[in-house]
Amino acid sequence: MTTDAAKTTDTERSGLPDGSVGSGFAAPVAVGGRAVAAADATGPAGADPRPPGREERGAAASVARRPRRPARPGGSAGSDGGDRRPLSSRRWFRIVGGALIPLALLAAWQVVSTTGAVPVSQLPSPEMVWLAAVDLAERGLLGLYIAISTQRVFIGFAFGALFGLLAGAVVGLSRLGDVLFSPTLGAVRAVPSLAWVPLLILWFGIGEDSKVILISIGAFFPVYTIVAASLRHVDRRLLEAGRAFGLRGATLFATVQLPAVVPSVIAALRLALAQAWLFLVAAELIASSMGLGFLLSDSGNTGRIDRIFLAIILLAVLGKLSDALVGLLERWAVRRWA
Amino acid sequence: MTPAPAAPAGAATAAPAAPVALRGVGRAFTAPDGGTRDVLRDVDLDVDAGEIVAILGPSGCGKSTLLRIVAGLDHPTAGEVAIDDDAVRPYDVRCAVGFQEPRLLPWRSIERNVALGLPRGTGRRDGRAQVARLLELVGLAEFAGHRPHEVSGGMAQRASLARALARNPEVLLLDEPFGALDALTRLKMQDLLLDVHSAEPTTVLLVTHDVDEALQLADRIVLLGADGDAPGAGVRQTVVVPGHRPRDRGSAELAELRGRLLDGLGIDRHGAARGIQATTTIPHYPY
Known part of the structure; x- marks a missing residue:
């Protein structure tokens, strides 16, 4: 990770016109996802054997996540899917999961009534x-x-x-x-x-x-x-x-x-x-x-x-x-x- | 509570420490079978103003009951207790209690829990300054906004101590305040209590079952226990602890005293009594 970051910063220095790029560890955080992604596009010319796409996604994700941390001092709240909480405690999963059975019941109801398995006077x-x-x-x-x-x-x-x-x-x-x-x-x-x-x-x-x-x-x-x-x-x-x-x-x-x-x-x-x-x-x-x-x-x-x-x-x-x-x-x- | 013109903001006008006198105090509880069971009997004790007295005794001997009686949380069935020659009233305002557990209100921040101890009628600004000063004193200033469940057991106990001090008590009653803490935290808390006492020299009555804690903190140690077969515990022994605080935890004099106190508590000290020389030096490694 340390070498990766250092390399990214190097390529940023040489490959980007943006003068605001600092040196060291803090640079990717300050610049944001765009710059890192751009830097990575020039990256594979170096000695990195990994496929560029994966690297880009990982870096961008970590960069996007880091600056948000201080905004949430408690650290316990937050309901969006951007963090590492288990799937079962995320909001969208709870909504979709809760709607599954009603939707399945509705579908089954529709099927039963269109096939005529139960007379309309009963169902x-x-x-x-x-x-x-x-x-x-x-x-x-x-x-x-x-x-x-x-x-x-x-x-x-x-x-x-x-x-x-x-x-x-x-x-x-x-x-x-x-x-x-x-x-x-x-x-x-x-x-x-x-x-x-x-x-x-x-x-x-x-x-x-x-x-x-x-x-x-x-x-x-x-x-x-x-x-x-x-x-x-x-x-x-x-x-x-x-x-x-x-x-x-x-x-x-x-x-x-x-x-x-x-x-x-x-x-x-x-x-x-x-x-x-x-x-x-x-x-x-x-x-x-x-x-x-x-x-x-x-x-x-x-x-x-x-x-x-x-x-x-x-x-x-x-x-x-x-x-x-x-x-x-x-x-x-x-x-x-x- | 008139703000003194020259006093800096938050400087507490510390209440003078008060002497405590117990005369023939007894407490009997009703047993499940309808009879009575004597827990304390004929306890006579004088505590000077500003003195730290440790009450030591085996488990269940009525130490906490004695403390609760002095605080006005319980009442004696015989004898009387006076603070500054004035009988103790229920939930006496001159006392503040530090319980064995922190007993902080879980829905309040540490700061607001400490504020609970402030005497009635304390102005808002004075109260806030006083709480801030106490949190500083017990080293919790950074955690003022935290809830009790967000801090460690030792920190919660420090908050509890700060709450007791906020009451500006003439007598501070501590019921095994560090008993539930781990050994190292307990030692730190003892030092903290000594700091607090030198900053605000109030009368302290400390219940403990830890002989070392008593030796480290107290001016005098009162050994509570049953006398022979008679029901109810009384004062068995009073020991004046030599030297000035803070005392060397490794002092040989205190070690001898510890042995005697443990003996008084019915604990075998496994040393001289069995012919093993007490003065053997521990060899240094490598042997």
Whole structure:
């Protein structure tokens, strides 16, 4: 490597008009890939037995990489494929790899429906589902259904998560709160979600309120359970250290307990969001006049299997998208707090 | 915390070191079977202001409990502890504790962890200057922005020491602070502690199970242990360490003292007791 570099520098000196070329090791870095490549084109006239193409690529790559290093002081970040990280942790590989199975499923679906192996009444073709989507969209229903369902999920999720955080904090932080509330909340948690539906409809009617409340119940329990447990299990030694340095009450909470549970709180939110979509369908299946759950039950009653497929696919895509949003938050939080 | 007009920025107005007095201190824990188990019994100890006292004792004899009682992290079931003739309160502000593990908050930088030790009501600018000075003192100025998991165990322990010093304590309580470090790092940390003590001569109560560490650092060594079959540990022996710090690690006088202390800890010294001359010189290579 040393002799190579020296040789390259020599040829640069003689073969290039560029006066800025310095001497020694730093020269290729300062000049950049272009100059090295040019120098290498004149290189093979010398005593280098290796094929010029390979040499050029190697040199250019190392030159291109080196100046970027100082720009990343941490050295741990960086997601492009230019470094030596294993294939499985590169971003493009993850995206392509994650899309492989859905694409394969789509292809298999297409093949099965065009060969007629399964009757269309059992398995509509992808085209039929697409046309059903276009049809609903033209009538202005698709956007409406998606919008109303998403709205219900997010409002219900917001309320459920908020109350879950509060209840989790009370039960996780105070011994008295634990004694008073956790048996009751545990019993309420044990009630299956659908059992609430008749009661909520009787109390709140079949409007938005009953649905949002049902979704809130669904989002509440993962957050409550995880927040209470993780607050209870904050490292006692850190707590003692915090107290020994004069922290107590709200400042102890803000300085030690809250940061310690941030990653698990966000994991809880992620779980709660998935649960919210689950409860959305439960709410809409039973009593509603719009939304994706309504689309499901209505299509089931009228035998529109293409729309059933459409609704299921939409639920999958929407659930995954909202999960990815919280996933981004989670990644940030783990970097910041863990 | 009024800024003295002549003082340069960051120069701490060091709190005066305070004497510690323990009178008949006892601590009993409730055993799983409902009874009580005495850990400490009738501990009497006076520590002068600015003195370094090492508490030495076998594992599980209540050394850490004693330290925690002085810090106000635990309470005695008998007797009383006073700092400067004033009873110790829970989480006493006059004390700062250096724990066996660094116990740094993993999501905070070293700098912000040290700042955690600053007394309440320290101004932002004063606090920052104080933290910078302490990081300089323990040799961590370059690593101020690092997270605890990004530095070595010894560096984390130094940060922990800096955090304790940031509290500007009248009494510094160190609970086997170097116990988890490798042997060489431990020696360096001992020297660092001596530097720190000469820069800020506070009262230091140091719990250790390392006889050499006690001999190297302390003015006096208190040997804690059970007396015969009676439950609970008390002060068995108090040894004044001769000479001034820093002491020669190879001194023959200290070696003799080490032998006696080990004997007090119930360790066979394998030497004179078995008729082997203690004064044999080690031959030089080649023999």
